[in-house]
Amino acid sequence: MSDLRELYLEMVTDHAKNPRHRGKTDPCDCIGTGHNPLCGDKIVVTISLDGETINDVKFDGEGCAISTASSDLMSEVLRGKTIQDAKDIFHGFHELVAGDGTAESVPKKLAVFSGVREFPMRVKCATLAWHTLIAAIEGNKEASTE
């Protein structure tokens, strides 16, 4: 049986309860809206860019613990990264929570989501922020996990 404690690690619940990156970037160069119809969550991700470099990422909206923590930690790890970095990190992250990836292939802070893989119904919660980020970068306004 999958272990609940692996899903709700302290770092996850901490970021879920006290997100550090809630809000809207200023300036806001890209904006995307994400929707997870499974739980009714809607989030808005904003990005400020300096050329190809991500200066800041923020998110807004209500979500479950997994989705909020994932949004917050995504915002945290992407600061100062390039757009290509962001895509690569998402790839690794997606492999971690839904594929064969290991904790080594993602920035350390994201390793706390390793437990998600055991909860297939929660994969979409963990990836919603990322899908929304990519949509924002690519100029699609909306992302949905369904």
Add this chain to the structure above:
Amino acid sequence: MSDLRELYLEMVTDHAKNPRHRGKTDPCDCIGTGHNPLCGDKIVVTISLDGETINDVKFDGEGCAISTASSDLMSEVLRGKTIQDAKDIFHGFHELVAGDGTAESVPKKLAVFSGVREFPMRVKCATLAWHTLIAAIEGNKEASTE
């Protein structure tokens, strides 16, 4: 198990193969069309009346052995009967083939249809002519057994 020989008594197969009352009455005071979608049969029943008395009944169209024999024997027993008689006989006949009736309650010639009761899917074949007759009398042009 129901007995096939009870269904296809010689009198039934004889009237089915050599119906005596095929055609159209002249004059034709009432006409009705009957349709049994179960087997695709369509028959036309015509009646010549003298007041309330049935002078002649004939039928036309293709049908299965049960339906043809029933049409033919109906035509035979109804000659000279009143309309009310016809309705009463149909009532007894219906009870015989689909209800609790016995051979005593129908004109002798119709008793050959006693076996139909054991073949529920054939009740409609046996009653099609009668439904059509009633429809003709009551001025409804069409009868259907379904």
Add this chain to the structure above:
Amino acid sequence: MLNTEIIADSFPALHQTIGDNRLVYLDSAATTQKPQCVIDAIVSYYENDNANIHRGVHTLSQRATQAHENARVSISRLLHASRPEEMVFVRGATEAINLVAQAFARPRFGEGDVILITEMEHHSNIVPWQLICEQTGASLEVVPVCDDGSIDMDAYKSLLIPNVVLVSMAHVSNAIGTINPVKEMCKLAKEVGATTVVDGAQAVGHLQVDIQDIGCDFYAISGHKMFGPTGIGCLYGKYELLQEMEPWQGGGDMILSVSFEETTWNDVPFKFEAGTPNIAGAIGFGAAVSWIQEIGYDEIFKHEQELLAYGREVLLAIDGVELIGASKQNAGVIAFTLKGVHPHDVGTILDHAGVAIRTGNHCAEPLMKRFGLAATCRASLCIYNTRKDLDYLGVGIQEAMRILG
């Protein structure tokens, strides 16, 4: 009190563990579990009588036809329809409502006509009418819901203007469990000449429904929400209305005769049942009806009311729990939120404890919005549930509070 342990014994799916915990199934509003007799009826059909129905002369076809039509008779009696021909077999309540919308409303409604629904409807009783409005130019009006989850009857009365051509309402809300005064609502609707549709998906598994007494024109039900199989349901329609209606789908069995020049429709209800129906489904549905009748609605309703009261008590004893729309006339549905904990997380944590509830918008987004929520938790009760089940629910919720609250 009813011996529900014995009742639960007839439901094979209830006898399993999720991880280390016994399954506690509190999601019957989504779909009920199936008693053994229903499963057996399906198996027996496939193992003994499997054949296509209508128009077959061979024995299997006769048996299958008989069993299929017997089910129609059982269901029509359960709901007190005036004749079996008033029950049209469909896939479920959703198809039933769409059938009314497309075959009744679409050819009749137009600009200026008003369709009235309530704020607590399931999407299945919203979207078909939105489509009709788009297709015909009619407009949709919505009766608001009070804070306690009951319909605002004053608002209902004032919305019932003569332009209202159809009123459609849930008998029981799937999201919060409100039992609506459908008899009174139908009576009022009739006064302005409106056709009435009652969405009974959440009612018939839990309380006695007498269609004649309610006085509605149409009533929609789903087999799978009343111990029956998936993929089968019924639309009840008044005989005269069904007769006047356009056909629904075209195909086999719904016609009397077909030619390229002229096609004549079959009689009601076959006119609406094109193609091979869900024969096994109908037969299983019939078995479910027999099962319900064996227990009796009095027992069912009493038991679920008792559990409802107990469940509310258990939940309200937990700090941070808020009940949503817990009206006085309520079926066994408990909608709630947990302070600071998202329903989706509650669902996962409860599942881990073996407790199955539903979380989300329950296909009732407008009602969620009415209560200012994106999602809720919903525990829905059934005759096979026990107080112990609700104790487990309470323990699981406390665990969720501990982890995330």
Add this chain to the structure above:
Amino acid sequence: MLNTEIIADSFPALHQTIGDNRLVYLDSAATTQKPQCVIDAIVSYYENDNANIHRGVHTLSQRATQAHENARVSISRLLHASRPEEMVFVRGATEAINLVAQAFARPRFGEGDVILITEMEHHSNIVPWQLICEQTGASLEVVPVCDDGSIDMDAYKSLLIPNVVLVSMAHVSNAIGTINPVKEMCKLAKEVGATTVVDGAQAVGHLQVDIQDIGCDFYAISGHKMFGPTGIGCLYGKYELLQEMEPWQGGGDMILSVSFEETTWNDVPFKFEAGTPNIAGAIGFGAAVSWIQEIGYDEIFKHEQELLAYGREVLLAIDGVELIGASKQNAGVIAFTLKGVHPHDVGTILDHAGVAIRTGNHCAEPLMKRFGLAATCRASLCIYNTRKDLDYLGVGIQEAMRILG
């Protein structure tokens, strides 16, 4: 040759007697019998995983969702669809064709447009188009059938004028078994820009179907005609076409979000799957597909062709038997009449001997008229039939001739 005795062993319904005689089931074109594995899959769903699908976080709902979607994948692979999203679950072929008619054709067609079907169609592929013609002003044209039961391809070509917007044709005729050259017909239809619909109800249980190779836009199938449960089928539609189409029914699961102001549709195929689907049906359908793949179409087709040849031989040896439309490219369907004996009587007499055939117009009245008949007898073959079955058929027919001929 295949060991069909072993195959027949997996079909519980085949092991019974009708009166004193072993059941000989020759009515598989109406519905096939079900192998044990299909029945088991249904039972297992109800006994272990029964839950509503999509949007549930609890274990049962996850399992049910997974099983339901796995079935979609299996079916899409069987038919060589390019992705599972191209398979829409419906009640059966009839609903599939109605879906195309209402959600694709109705909003697009109008006066001057021509819908082309053939003279051998099942009512389910005639009436939906008659309704569309009535609703849109389009007109229906019909490709004639030759004496041997094949499509008159010259006539087809000359009917394919640029006004033809849609062609719909049976892959295999249910009434006489003709296998139509659907690949060529689709190619020709494409040349005039017509959308193509293939009614595959009678094909997929008997021969390998490669949708990509056929090149059609839509393909309709019924689970119950290919060893699966009743009440489930699929519409295959090209992904781009499905995306462009209007929704079918409105309700739960077919929307992304609902508000009274604006409702957004869900993605394909969910846009067309409103309400709780026939979950057990889909899962059983998936099991039927696995069963077919285990046997393999090569074996199935070879066996049925062999039986067809033998069956024709048996029948033609009886005085008074006439075969109807026995074309060269024919599936295992033998349509026949008996001189001087009405098919309905043949059906009763054969049933008495334990032999189940179908009699009547086979939901193909126009084709009956084409052959100047009101009804025929039809023996339809399946992988589980044997030569012995056909011997019994022959004996029964001789009995019918003796009694009534």
